[in-house]
Amino acid sequence: MADVASSPSDPIARPSAALTAHPRATTDSQARTSASSDRSGFVPPSLPDAVIQCLSVNDVVDALRIAHAHQVPIVPRGAGTGLAAGASARAGEVVVDLSQMDQILDIDPVEMIAIVQPGVLNAAVNAAAAEYGLFYAPDPASTAICSIGGNIATNAGGMWCAKYGVTRESVLGLRVVLADGRILRTGRNTIKGVTGYDLNALFVGSEGTLGIVVEATLRLRPRPVRTETLAAYFPDIETAGRAASAITAARIQPAILELMDGPTMEAVDQAEGTSHRSLGGAFLLAQTDGYGAHLELDEIVRAIEPFATSVNRAGDAAEAASLVKARRDAIPALEKLGRVSIGDIAVPRNKLAEAFSGLEEIAARNHVRIFSVAHAADGNLHPMIVVAPGESITEGPAKAALADMFHLAQRLGGTLTGEHGVGLLKREWIREELGATSLDIQHAIKTVLDPTRILNPGKGI
Template identity: 80%
Template sequence: MHTDTRAFAAHPRASFDTAARSAVATDRSGYEPPTLPDAVVHAESVDDVVQALRLAHEHGLPVVPRGAGTGLAGGSSAHAGEIVLDVSRMNRIVGIDPVEMIAVVQPGVLNAEVNAAAAEHGLFYAPDPASTAICSIGGNIATNAGGMWCAKYGVTRESVLGLTVVLADGRILRTGRSTIKGVTGYDLNALFIGSEGTLGVVVEATLRLRPRPVRTETLAAYFPDVEAAGRAASAITAARIQPSILELMDGPTMDAVDQAEGTRHRELGGAFLLAQTDGFGAHLELDEIASAISPYATTVHRAADPEEAAALVKARRDAIPALEKLGRVSIGDIAVPRNRLADAFAGLEEIGSRTGTRIFSVAHAADGNLHPMIVVDPEESITSGPAKAALADMFHLAQRLGGTLTGEHGVGILKREWVGEELGATSVEIQRALKSALDPTGILNPGKAI
């Protein structure tokens, strides 16, 4: 691949300014590329994206699509020789159809903005990453993002009905439809969702909204240790209850949140479980959860009102920012079978001891999706040394428990080396064949995801 990125001088939204390039060089993963990208295109329209990809196609230049830059795996990081295609200025909600319960949005719209607009019609958008206030729909689609409500409502794939995608050569492709069901042709929607910018650039999405639950009930439970909390979470699954939120936080993370927020969760136990139910029978369903976890919990506290419930949800949502105050954070994202949560926590403790790293863990417990976060000193590397060793060990722990490398953050650049081990040779060959079919010259986000 030659790198005559001066060709992008022809693009009206291109910038070669050092500050501009520096601002888009990486994401929130803690990964630091060795060099800056050659240029950044601040696209404001579909035409800007088309023109950027036509230029890239014509000159064989690598392009790194970028949304809000809140990724946690280095998926939108870029280096010398690459052009960043930033769509964060394409941030309009094109329309909401409250009767049909769909929203049409541009990729740069923030997740929380979609939810605020939907709320005006008594609706919500289910995928709700902890970063909802700062992450964009385009990035959510690129990673097939999850969040807390996935426990009941599924991940991004289950809430995207249709996409407009600009392909590697600048052609425009429409995938999916506006109806709830439809099976004409292959499921191109799902192929692009989670493809981390390696197959095309999403420029518009038709999202499925859902009715806001008529009733929501919330409880917080505290446990002697994280294994007990893990067993409690598995007991909820085993009791056939479907919480809308089931979040677990370990003691060290509770300490960090308490310190950042001025709360006092840690006084009540060594692990924290947040459970929410919704729907017409939410109160009855929460009773069942309380029963299922009571053999393990030291304290079970039901939120008295929506304000208290919101404060409990906020505690979990603020875990990552709280840890970022302690140092540089490398965020793991393993998923394991739901009844192996306690084993996963035990394994993480062992990894922390062995590698000499500080590991803080939260989990979307109903899905078996853990975020073990390695915190190192600000000047330390997260891509080599103990942090790297711990990340590798986490992957092998997940694999041993029948799980996966990444539940919802994506592979990006930080987890590439374990992809082959997880997927196997035939799957990697097929993935590469699909990549070649859609991006024959390999200009879209090279070196990421697969």
């Protein structure tokens, strides 16, 4: 049975009167419908009671003070591009929408930092930084539509993680509104700082369960003086996985190293009019940067030539951009085929080929379509289950395949999520991965920061 949300005409299930009186609150059916889900493919069974469209820190503070006093569950929301149902909301809950808090407050090109509000889009930060010859390293495939607040909530990654790390490595400081409305500042505006516990890292990746980020100090980096890009093609995805592992074994540090399997290439070709699938059964995108970019790319070519059917260097910036775009087009292309449930497992980098083989077995065993891409340099795979538009991703074959993916990652020494977070979709496997002691400690931390447990209930831990 497919997940079905309440229709926009349904009455509000359990209005939270204390919060619906907030000056920025709306109970409009269309607003509640829009704020009820994300890009995970999960559809909540009902709509949230209201949406508070915040414009300022004070709006957030007021909302949480009221929610804390009346024990009203709150679901923080940014751009709604999450892939684990972390921003989904239902009856009895109120959404705190931060998408309109979208200002870049300051850029310091000397210290190479940016201070931004949570609703700022990832691409907007990079556009502003580029004016100073800088860039913001975390760049999810959804960079044009995802917000910094959501990136922080999930500790998002992206293509440049290969060299520059995930969001945590680029967040220097945060301003957070706690569950009771108090404001906490974490981190600092300097590159180094070790005073006290690292509360900054605690909030990055906490999925809105410990507090709501209302301001972030981000680390920017100098834009590379040179980049070199190549596309390589292979007979199948397992061979491509072995090639990627060979790059790691050769101790080469690319800025980007991405893999895409044949079925995903076909979907991109169909959507964009390209012809990648005709060149092979798998696609590898590699990019190096810095003064020695061309020399590093030479080493990548040497590492993968024994596996590849063809290796093509980009002749200019336009060709390089088109190759990067092909990888970014993967998810939008698959969304044209049906409802997409995007997996997010990570395995040791020398296990990529085994992981891809395992995913093919999972698809055959559960009779589902699985399309795979990967951030190969850090072993993060995104196996994407595509079902019919009305079919559920939370039960039946899709759910069984998702469970099999986690157990595959576990057998290979990996994890159930590399960068998308746990949300609602992966909670039942947390204890298997973390163990009882770790989970007990995390619940204790949650209790200290959110004693009434109003923040994003049912998500993350």
